[in-house]
Amino acid sequence: MRDREMKASSSLILVLVSLCGLAASVSSQSSSDSCSSNLNVDGIRFDTTSLTCISAWVSENFILRYKQASANTWSFVLSTPSTDSYVAMGFSKNGLMVGSSAVVGWVSSGSGMMKQYALDGQTPAQVKPDQGSLTLLSNSSMIASQSNRTYMAFQLAVAQPESGLIYSVGPSGFTPVSPGYQLIQHQDMTSTSVNFGSGQTRTQGTPYTRLRKTHGILNMLGWSILMIVGIIVARHCKQYDPMWFYAHTAVQTAAFILGLLGIICGFVLEHKISASNVSTHKSLGIFILVLGCLQVMAILARPGKGSKVREYWNWYHHNVGRILIIFAIANVFYGIHLGEQGQKWNVGYGVIIGLLFVTLIVLEIQKFRK
Template sequence: MFILVMSTSWKPWIPMANFRFQVPVLRILVGLYFLFLEPKIFAEAGDGNDATTLVGINKQDGPSVLPPSSDGYIGSSGGDSSGEMLELCNTDLRTFLPPPYGNISGMVCKPIWNTFILRYLERDDHVMTIILSAIYTSGWVGMGFSKDGMMAGSSAMVGWFNKKGHARIKQYFLQGTRPSQVIQDKGELPLTNVPPVVALYGPMIYMAFQLKFETHLSRQPIILAFGARIPKHFRLTHHDDKRTLVFDFSAGSSSVLYVSSRQKKNHGILGIFGWGLILPVGAIIPRYLKHKDPLWYYLHVIIQLAGFIFGLATVLLGIQLYNTLNVKTSNIDAHRGIGIFILVLSILQILAFFLRPKKDSKIRKYWNWYHHWFGRLALFFGALNIVLGMQIGYAGNDWKIGYGFLLGIILLAVIVLEVLSWKKNSNKTDTPPTFQMNPIQ
């Protein structure tokens, strides 16, 4: 699956996600850029995929700079920004790209995310020519494919211009999600003998390369991301943002299917609140507040019912996200299966409330065993599934630290309450019974 990566770090750096708020300033800067500077350069990759050849091209008809769409990325339905970005598809590539990239006609051109524009054309022999462009000032931009839709295990072409203005383009293998696991000069992209090219034309960066596939390329999962810092010693920094989507490379359709990051965040937030906070708190109450009868019972029922609602919403949103993603892997299937299993355990706990026998019933001890252990099992798998979901969703350190802190607080509270309960029971056992003697008559 392709990974599209782009950096737009103005001085001061303007994050691409908030790019639409900087449109007036950006247009002024770009206008001055076109009027006085507007350098056009391109570079071809050498045998080691390290582009070092620079050629200057002085043209006065560079493309205009346009803002992204109102929802934060281009290619969404409706809006004038997408239509304006489509006008950039009319840019004459021959003015700044070398053959064969500048001479290819009939390429499909689609705005896909933020200021990213993808041009591509597949020949009958399954050779795919790809040209990615986006607004650029510094950092790196890349594009790659993955077998299962995940970032880990994918291969990417990455291009950038270093601080000296030298162009660089390399293939990387994304062995994992950490920067140290992004390996240069490795990967499984079927590159042809045509050297890849990275070029600057006005404020846009263009990265062009050719791939030869064994069969026709149609629907393909794609990851979009960008990093703001220029690579040092060819080591890529962690991406600042990314987008997962499914692109249709079939001739004439070229549909883009977005997987909303907001939908994924809502799924994670609901899961953490439901199975990571509310349900554990509700389970603590009956163990350590039994002396507050019947207050503990009503608190336990209300809190667990609220946790069940959060858990149900988490599963429903997860199913919707699973169907939208349209990419199935063993980790995703495991996460989905565990989530449904926890939901079943939660439903059984709700049924236990209505089937609760009386205290003097002979089967009450079996009900207690069933209710306690099914609840503990649900909490254990809930915590396990939260961690697995973070791994699948490539959650940032904020998510991991936040949930780790929450889990630590809950475990610390349980330990403290357990020690206090043990001391209280121990004191009761050690205290000798007191006898009240009747006075002698």
């Protein structure tokens, strides 16, 4: 009798385990999506048959389905894991966020909202709702949460969409609210390039990375780091006359040449990426170059030590150099911000500049004491 009870109990446990496993399997299948599964979402307002499916963002399990519905109409359905923030899909000419337009959607308290945003800059104020270059067909947009997935569907009136697609997901717990519907910085993002004909997609890095780094490093070395070294040599090494003058001239000449090459790289880069948000950075760079040219001209017109105007020349030469360095440092930090290089570049450059200024201050204190 006891053996029968034990066998019955064992059988019951096995049945329960099997049922739990089946339920978990069903739950897992219902909460996942892949290109091998059928799209069965309520509320999509256009035909979803024969959609091409790609794994848009593997690490975040973003699935994109699309097709050309007519000569000037493209249909898109973006599937993402359910989130308590926004999801976004942007269309970019060069793979960059700035200058592109994005469709952004979120589900909050059971209701969904979709808006187009113009990504004019990196600050929240420059990400503008209800603006952008995309032409969304009226009554085609829909966002819904179903089976632990968020589905964002829309149609574009365009002959050929931009092949640069950008995806992002907002920080947990945040959804835009009226009246401004302002976004805050995304939690994560990726930039991809898609061949809509073949369905091939690849994650792409920032375009012209090497040229960007060359532009930044040359300007860092030229207009700020070496310029400060040249000032230290001129101000605190005069006991080694005339070697201090030759060293100062050599360092500043090298700084000017490197800075000039950096600015040339900047013009080439601007032409290649057709950037629309670098006007301030470019203007500051030209201003710095003009100051550098004035310094070179001043060296060529340097009066002798006994000249009556030597004092005024010294005042001009020293202060133009200081103004140049202040603007150069500010523009380098601004360039790092525009290039979206992150904290590593800011910290690295800041540490170098900080060490140079500490050295200068220590030398100034020693000079004052003497």
